[in-house]
Amino acid sequence: MKNLIILLILTINFTFTSCGSDTLKYDFSKIKSLAETKALIAKMQLENKDEKVDSTSNFQEITLKGMHYAGVPVKSALITDNYTLLTTDTLNFSAKNLLESLEAEKGLTNIADSYSDDIDFFWKDETENKKLEIKLVNGKHLAAFGDKDYAELTINYKPTYTIPLANLHKKIKTFENQPKYILNIRAYDCLYDIILNDIIITESTNITEFNLNNYITGPNSSIKIIAKPSKSEGSKTFHEQSYFSATIINKSNNEPVQEIVKTALNGSNSIVFDTEFNSILPYYPIAWTDGADLRNDKNLKKKVIALYDKLGKAILAKDKQAINDIFYQKDFEMQQLDFDTNFETARNEWEAYLAIQTSSYKYTLANDFEIEFNDGGKLIYTYAKDKSDMIIFTGKGYDDTLNHYLYQPKGSNELKIIR
Amino acid sequence: MKRLTMLLLFTSLFGYAQIDYKGLVKNLEDITYETDIKAHFKGIPFNEEYSEIEFNDERFLRFYGVIVNKVTFSDSWNGKVINIKPFNENADYEKIKAKLFELYGEPETSERTTRIRYEWETDNKQILLSINLQGEEEEEEEKEETVQGVFKDFDSLTIVLKQE
Missing domain, CATH: 3.10.450 (Nuclear Transport Factor 2; Chain: A,)
Incomplete structure (x- = not known):
């Protein structure tokens, strides 16, 4: 039984490759860069001297027989320096086959929003972006494809960066709990300074949301908020309806961490809210913690x-x-x-x-x-x-x-x- | 053995592991209040916004055998809310309606010139099926009289799963 299965696989594989050698010659699924695209065009040019294929052109449409994407026949290929656009023919469920080939290669992805009747999918990774547009001809939807439905696949090859900064995502550690401390402010007719861990992160602002993680270096943090009259219409005092309230939440689970209750503001003096909160993180940056005191640095x-x-x-x-x-x-x-x-x-x-x-x-x-x-x-x-x-x-x-x-x-x- | 053979065959032909599309299909009627939605739909892409989870790939969504265009899950004060959007096919509507009548009996029914609404309630769920009708009487929408129209589209198919 086992030998029979191996024989069957080998036979079908051989049949597929030998019979398909004429029909499936130029596989775009193997191409991973613009340089490889140019090399493929050069090969097409060499093997099809009677056809007009120009390997030096930066915008050309090729309609050679034998082009395919992982076995799905490609009717035409528009190749530019910025993108490659492959269009399948309208035979043999080519849209369904191309979608399934891409999903086998890249994984399932959400259907993207589309302004047309097409059904669009995007895949993005470090080397390329791929956009598949499915054009229904006699199909109804993804669960009822028609044999005449076709697809357009646009591929953008990306430059490769070896510089560490462009690859630092590979160094990022992940943890089970990844708190994101956010300060949410509700206030009326006032401006405020925000000082986190003795760092002035903003002054005289009315912005209502701040990401605090970037200023946290340890498990306990202090926050000071100074509310001031907005000075609208030249007034130096708080409006009679002025108020201030704030909440620090952990956005990863939406749980409140610290709250400054709604407080009416009056008079002309700034009002200071001063509090501490648990700012536990699974990672603390070195940041400026080993920094020198620069206050007396004459240079x-x-x-x-x-x-x-x-x-x-x-x-x-x-x-x-x-x-x-x-x-x-x-x-x-x-x-x-x-x-x-x-x-x-x-x-x-x-x-x-x-x-x-x-x-x-x-x-x-x-x-x-x-x-x-x-x-x-x-x-x-x-x-x-x-x-x-x-x-x-x-x-x-x-x-x-x-x-x-x-x-x-x-x-x-x-x-x-x-x- | 058969699956292994097929897998080997596809791998040798195409070089990539094929996706088990049939294995990913989910029957929405199987979901209960206790179902962990993300775990239940593991492997199927979804969108999540304001605690609402949406699946929109009809290849994987079924409701009593009917192909579903889109489904959303959210929590409300009275339970887990499932909003189902089938494709607007009369045959699908008839199939869903027949199944719900068979399983839950006579619903509370509200019929208007442009809309029919059925509501079933059990100890652990509430089901609302509402469709829009098309007919010559459409402009008389406000009238309460009962007129038999033709299925136009699904207005709402909502299941609220209650905590027992």
Whole structure:
């Protein structure tokens, strides 16, 4: 019985490959990059000299026989430098077969929202994006496909990044409990400063939601909120209906952690709410915890300028390793504190740095700025006075600014970006 | 042995492990108040928003044998709420209605010119089946008189599973 089964498999496999050698010659499911696509086109060109196949063109439609995706015949392939669009024929349940081939390769995924009558699926991973559009012709839906239904598959191959910052999701640890502490504020006619663990995270704001994890370095945290009159219409006192309330919740289970009950605000003096809460996390960042006290550092201004100058030079020199080194600790700790293992977060962050690098031809630094000391002088934030921000990158019709929390590791003489 | 053979055959032909589509099909009538929805539907993609879980792949959803377009699960004060959206096929409606009559008997019925509504209630569940009708009398929607119309589409098919 066992031998019979093996023989059967081998026979069918042989029959499939030998009989299909003419009909299934060019398999797009094996292609994983634009370079491999070009190589496949070159092969098509070589084997089909009578057909018009141009391996150098960056936009062409090919309708050669023998094209397929994992055994599903492809009627036409539109190949550009940005994407490959494969269209199946309208025979033999090709839409169903292509969907099932992709699901075998990539796994099941949700049906995506579509503005047309098509049924769309997306798969995204680190090397490629695939979008499958199913066009029903004589089918009703996914559970009742018709033999004439066909499909269009669009493939975008992504660049490969080896730089650690673009791959830091691989370093993110996951835990059974992954708390995300969020401050939710309900207030009327007032502004407020928020100071978490002696770090001023915002001033005179009316924003109602803050992610606190990025400023937590241990299991106990303090939070101070200073509510002030909104000064609307020139008034220096609270409106008679002014109030303030806030709740810290753990968003991972929606449980409240600490509450500031609704309090009526009156008079002209700021009102301070001061409390502590359990900020237990399965991971605490090193962050600025081993930072030096910078309050009496006479060279601090020079160090701030030197750091942003180093960043500016790295961007203009397109020095990817230097850019990585400047931002790695900040980006890693923030993605870890979000327990985010999604490859897109790191990739998007890296591509944002690359976009600045691509678009900029010069940078300008603030030379006059105010320094704010946080957490006993271990963490600083600077407010530019002579420029719109600490560093301004300029390109043709483009500008971008950056400003970050900085610290100086003990034993070092250089500042580092940390948030 | 047969399954193993098929698996080997497909693997050797296509290089990828095929998905067991039949094995993933879920009969929504089997769900009880105690069912852990995510565990029950393990392997099937879903959307989750505001504590509502939605499955929208008709290949895996059945209700008494009828293909279901979409189903959502949510919790309310009176129990676990299942909202089922079949495709708007008269035959499917007739099949579901017949099954519910067979299982739960005569419902509380409300018939209007443009809508028929059936409601069954047992100790552990409440079922609401409501359809829209199409007919010449559509513009007289507000009238309470009973008119036999033709099935147009499903208005609502909701099951509330109560804690026993």
